[in-house]
Amino acid sequence: MTHRESPSHLYTEMLIPYLRATVLLAAALLVLLGGSVGARAMPFNFELWEHLPAENAAARHVYQCQGCTLAEFNAIPLPGPNWEKNSSDTSARLITFDSGVNTPPVLDPSIPTELDLVPTIPGSDLFLIAKVLSGALIGFDPVSGLPIIEAQVARGTTLTYNAGRVIHKIVSTSGDEYALFSIDQVYAGGFDVDAVGGMAGVPLPAGWTYTSKLLTSPFVITTPTGIASVLAPGGGASAWQKIVVPEPALTALLAMATAGLFAARRRARC
Numbered sequence: 001m002t003h004r005e006s007p008s009h010l011y012t013e014m015l016i017p018y019l020r021a022t023v024l025l026a027a028a029l030l031v032l033l034g035g036s037v038g039a040r041a042m043p044f045n046f047e048l049w050e051h052l053p054a055e056n057a058a059a060r061h062v063y064q065c066q067g068c069t070l071a072e073f074n075a076i077p078l079p080g081p082n083w084e085k086n087s088s089d090t091s092a093r094l095i096t097f098d099s100g101v102n103t104p105p106v107l108d109p110s111i112p113t114e115l116d117l118v119p120t121i122p123g124s125d126l127f128l129i130a131k132v133l134s135g136a137l138i139g140f141d142p143v144s145g146l147p148i149i150e151a152q153v154a155r156g157t158t159l160t161y162n163a164g165r166v167i168h169k170i171v172s173t174s175g176d177e178y179a180l181f182s183i184d185q186v187y188a189g190g191f192d193v194d195a196v197g198g199m200a201g202v203p204l205p206a207g208w209t210y211t212s213k214l215l216t217s218p219f220v221i222t223t224p225t226g227i228a229s230v231l232a233p234g235g236g237a238s239a240w241q242k243i244v245v246p247e248p249a250l251t252a253l254l255a256m257a258t259a260g261l262f263a264a265r266r267r268a269r270c
Contacts, residue, residue: 046073048115048126051082058135058151061107063115063126076117076126092185096193098162105131105154105226130155133227139205146203146234153228159221159241166214168199170231170240173207178231178240179221187237203233221245 046068052059065073073087104113104127114124135151159181161167168180183193192198196212204210221243229242 047086049084060132062130064129065126072118093182096180097159100159103156104128141203142206144203148205148233150231156226157223161219163215163217168212171209177243179243180240183238
C-alpha cells in the first residue's frame, strides 16, 4: 500500500471483480437448465449496473438485456453517471448445478423493474434481476494471501443439484456451508469440478474447510428470505452460495414446479 492509497479505496477495488460474480447466478437462471451431469458453459449475459453510492460501495441494481446482441449491448447509452456496463463475453464461466429458478427482488415501487434503451428491440429490453445489498471482506487465504469476500444479494433463487452430481462446499468456522455454483472457465482448468475433492486448494480464510461428495439424491438450495449470501474466494474466480435447504414439503413442490416449467418450454418449442 502506498501513502496515496486508503484502505477504503483498496477495499472498493477488491469488491469490483467479486461483484461481477455475485449476480451471475440470477442471469444464468433466466434460462432453465437441463439435467446433464458435468459443468456446463453459461450463456453470455449483458447487464447494466446502477451503483448506489448513497447506500454503500457495493450496492447496485442489476438489469439484464436478455435479447441483446453484443453490438446492441455495446451501443446502449448509460442512463446516468452512476451506471456501468457488465458483460461476461470476455470471461466465460461454468455452471455447476443442474436446474434452477430465479425471481427478481421485491424493491421500492419507485425502482423501475424494466428499461427501454435498445431501439431495435420493441418495448422493454432490460429487466431487473437482482440488487447487491452489501459486500464485506471476511478474510484472506493464509497461503496465497488472496481475499475472500461475501455479499448479500437480493434475489429469489432455487438451485437443484441432481443425483450423480459432485457438489463442492466451503464450511465456515461457525458451520455455515456454501455450495459452488459458478467458476471462471480458465480458472477451472486448475481444478476438476466434476470430481470429488476436485476443488481442493480453493482460497479459504483461516479455519475454514473444503469438502465435497457425489450426490445419491437431488439436493436443493433456496433463498426463503429473498436474500442470498454469496462467497467469492480469490476475487470472484469462483462463486459459492450459502446453503439454505427447504422443508421437505417445499422441496417436493419446487421439484414439481421445475418439472412443469421444463415441460412447458418443451411444448412451446414444438
